[in-house]
Amino acid sequence: MKKPLRIAIQGEKGSFHDLAARKYFSGDELHILACKTFRRVCQDVADSSADFGIIAIENSLVGSILPNYALLQGFNLTIIGEQYLNIEHHLMALPGESLKDIKTVRSHPMALMQCSKFLEKHPYLQQIEWDDTAGSALQISQRQESGVAAIASQLAADLSGLTILACNIEDLKMNYTRFFIFSRQQETENIRGDKASISFRIGHYVGSLAAVLDIFRHNHLNLTLIQSVPILGCPDEYRFHVDVEWQDYADFTRAMIRTKKNTQELHVLGIYAKSKKAL
Numbered sequence: 001m002k003k004p005l006r007i008a009i010q011g012e013k014g015s016f017h018d019l020a021a022r023k024y025f026s027g028d029e030l031h032i033l034a035c036k037t038f039r040r041v042c043q044d045v046a047d048s049s050a051d052f053g054i055i056a057i058e059n060s061l062v063g064s065i066l067p068n069y070a071l072l073q074g075f076n077l078t079i080i081g082e083q084y085l086n087i088e089h090h091l092m093a094l095p096g097e098s099l100k101d102i103k104t105v106r107s108h109p110m111a112l113m114q115c116s117k118f119l120e121k122h123p124y125l126q127q128i129e130w131d132d133t134a135g136s137a138l139q140i141s142q143r144q145e146s147g148v149a150a151i152a153s154q155l156a157a158d159l160s161g162l163t164i165l166a167c168n169i170e171d172l173k174m175n176y177t178r179f180f181i182f183s184r185q186q187e188t189e190n191i192r193g194d195k196a197s198i199s200f201r202i203g204h205y206v207g208s209l210a211a212v213l214d215i216f217r218h219n220h221l222n223l224t225l226i227q228s229v230p231i232l233g234c235p236d237e238y239r240f241h242v243d244v245e246w247q248d249y250a251d252f253t254r255a256m257i258r259t260k261k262n263t264q265e266l267h268v269l270g271i272y273a274k275s276k277k278a279l
Contacts, residue, residue, distance in 0.1 A: 004029040008041045008050035014134035014156030016085060020179040021054050024083040036131065038068055042075040045184060053077070058178040059087075061114060064227050069199065069241050072182060072269055079197050079270025081181040084277045089115050089170045092137055092162040093149040099165045104128060106136040107151035115151055118169040125149075137162055176277055182270065195224075195245045195274035196252060201265040204236045211262050212240075219255035221246050239265075245274055 005028050009017035012034050021030060035041045038055050045053040055071070058064045072079065089111055093102055105112075105119065106128040112119065119125060130136040133152035140148050141160040149165060150156070157164050180197075202208040216223055225243035246252045252271075260266045 002029070004031040005052065006031045006033060006050045008033040008035055008044040008053040010035055010038050010041050010055060011132040012134040012138055012156075014137065014153060014159040015132055016087060016153060016177060017054050017056065017179065018134065019153060019155060020083045020085045020177075023085065024054070024081060024179075024181055025052075038071055042071045042077060045077055045182065046075040048184070051183065052080070053182050054083075054179050055182075056177050057082075057180045058225070059110070060174065060176050061172065062110070064225070064241070066227060066229055066241070068180070069227075069229070069269075072180070073199060073267060077182045078185055079180050079182045079272060081272045082195070082275045083179045083181060084176050084275055085179065087114065087170060087175045087177055088153065088168055089133075089151050090154060090157060090164045091118075091149050091151055091166040091169055092140075092157045092160075092164050094140065094144065094146060095161070095163045097146065097149075097163070097165070101147055102149045102165070103147045105149045105151060106130050106140075108133045108136070111151045114171055114175060115169045117171045118166070134159070180270075181272075193271040193273045194247070194249075195243065196271045197241070197243050197269040198256075198259075199239060199241050199265075199267045199269055200259065200263040201231065201237070201239045202263050208262075209240070212259055215255050215258045215262065216244060219246075219251045219258075220248070221251060221255050 007021045007030050011017050013032055033050050041053045041055055044050040055068050057068050104126045109129040111133050112127050134156040137150040137152040137156040137160040140150055221244040227241045228238040231237045231239055
C-alpha cells in the first residue's frame, strides 16, 4: 500500500499552509507535520523527516517574504512547485456564542492586519497576536474559551468545531498568498517546467544589473518577480531573487550559462510548472 506523503507545514492543521498542501497534492493521501516556524519546516525536509515542505513566499498585500528565500538556500532545498491560494478570513467562536458575546479576537498578526476594516468597526474587540490562525482556533476549542474569537479559515472552524460568526471579513477580496513546495533535491533528468526561481549576486558597478536583465531579454525570458536583499558585511552589494518564465526550455539554459559569466554567484533554486493565480 502506498505510504502517505509527509508534508511539513507552518501552522496547525486547518491553516492556510494546510489548505495549500491539500490543493497542490490533491488526490494524494497526506500526513501533515505541523511546525511552529518556517525554519522547522525546512529542517524537517532537510533531515528527511518530511518528503516535502510548504512555505509562504509572497502575499498580494505585503509582497515577498524575503527571509524564506534565505532559509531555502541555507538548507540547500529545491523548489519543485508553487501554489496560489485565495485567502478568506472568517471570525469564529464556540458554538452558541454571537458577535455581541465576543470581547477578544486572536489570530496571526498578518490575519489581523488583513481584517483591519472589520476590526475597526468593532473597536471594543481586544486584538491578540498569535503564531498561527488555525492554532488560535484550536486553542479556543481545547480550552473552551468563551468570549474569545479567532480569525482563521473555514477548514480551521470545521476541524476545531467552532461556529463562524462573520464570513469573509478580509479587507480585500482579491487577496492571495503564493506558496513554494520544496524537497531535498530535484533530479535534473526529470525536470518538467516553464518557470524558475533563481538567486544571483552581482558586483557594485554601473550597469551590472542591467547586463543580467539584458541576458533575460535576449533569451526571451519573462521576468515575473525581482527582489533585492542587502548582503551583510558587503556595503552597497545585493543579492537578487528573480522568477522567470519561458516558452522554450533551451532559452532558459542558454540564459543561465550567460548569467553565470556575468554574476559573482548564481543559484537555481528550482524549476517547476507555473501555477495560475486563483482569483
